[in-house]
Each structure stands twice: as structure tokens, then as C-alpha cells.
Amino acid sequence: MIPGTEDELMGLVWTTLGPDLQDVSIDVQSKLHPDLVRALENGSIDGAFVRQGDICPEWSTQTIRTEELIAILPRGHRLLKKRRLSPTDLSAERIIAVAGSIAPALRETIDAFLSQNGPPETTPPLEADGMLSIFSLVAATGLCSLVPSHFARMLPKGMATRRLTTFDSSRRDLVLAYADSRVSPIMSRLAAHIGKTTS
Known part of the structure; x- marks a missing residue:
């Protein structure tokens, strides 16, 4: 597993x-x-x-089960003012994402969500080799990440989640x-x- x-x-x-x-x-x-x-x-x-x-x-x-993507953000992040985040909301952010070589289908889902309004004009995501690395990077950098929703149960203190706007390809x-x-x-x-x- x-x-x-x-x-x-x-x-x-x-x-x-x-x-x-x-x-x-x-x-x-x-x-x-x-x-x-x-x-x-x-x-x-x-x-x-x-x-x-x-x-x-x-x-x-x-x-x-079907996993939905959610955003995880450090407490105090400006995007926590919104209830749901869209690709447009995230377009000005550098995202932390799992590396495609580690979890190809998950990364494909993340990329599809971010590019649903066309190719993102942002800096390419900062890649991590797993969920623990993602949590550490979010805490250390103040950036946000997109992860499967069940990881919300393991979220360290100092982080919060936001749901994403509806998009069929944000599920796997x-x-x-x-x-x-x-x-x-x-x-x-x-x-x-x-x-x-x-x-």
C-alpha cells in the first residue's frame, strides 16, 4: 500500500x-x-x-474509494480567506507537488487541475518525494500544496485545508x-x- x-x-x-x-x-x-x-x-x-x-x-x-484533491496551506496564508480554491486562485502561487516519478497518476491529476484554464503561467511546482516531505516543505516555505483529501486526517498543527472548485479531473x-x-x-x-x- x-x-x-x-x-x-x-x-x-x-x-x-x-x-x-x-x-x-x-x-x-x-x-x-x-x-x-x-x-x-x-x-x-x-x-x-x-x-x-x-x-x-x-x-x-x-x-x-475516489480521492479528491484538497489544498493544504500554512496558517495565516492569504488564500485561507476563501472557502474553495480555483486554478485562478492558485495561479499566483508556487505549488509544492509530489514528483511525477513517485506518483504519476496523482501528479497528472494535480497538473490537470492547475491547467484547466490553459497552461499555468506560474513557476513549475516545487517537487517533493512524498507526503512527509510535502508537509515539511509547506511548513518551511509557507507555500501551498495539493494532496488527496484523506491526508487531511494527518495534517500537522499549523496547517489548514481548503476544498477545490469542482472539476472532474481533480479526482482519482x-x-x-x-x-x-x-x-x-x-x-x-x-x-x-x-x-x-x-x-
């Missing part, structure tokens, strides 16, 4: 499979998207919680990805449960 999702996703796995896990060895790994995709491809893991768009279409997926699905050709009984049960709870 990708870092920052462990609390919710481990609860989901445990609730679904708890009775079946007593005699099963489970190796939970928090890794960046590229590492999870490689591990899926080489068969060293059975399944991965990743964002739709970071995996090839041939993988089977079950949607866990978090999915369980696995290969049908080598699905284990446990993975099959997990996928079936997720399919029932999200349909």
Missing part, C-alpha cells in the same frame, strides 16, 4: 479477512507507486493498493490491483468483499 493509507486499508483487510488470517503469514509493505507496480509485475506480492492510472489496464482492480480512484492469472484464495476473497461494499 502507498504510504499514508495504512490506517484505513489495514482496517479494511482485517475486517474482511480477520478470521482467515490466523494461520496465514502476511507481509504488509508501504512503498511508493513505482515499487508496488514492480512488485506486482514480478510476482513478489499478490496485490497492491495503488491509484488508478499507475497500473496497466490488464491488471484487475477493485475500487476502494484508489484501487486494489491484482493479476487474475495468479490470484490467491485470500486475494480473491478480499477483492470480492471490496467489490460488494463499493457497488
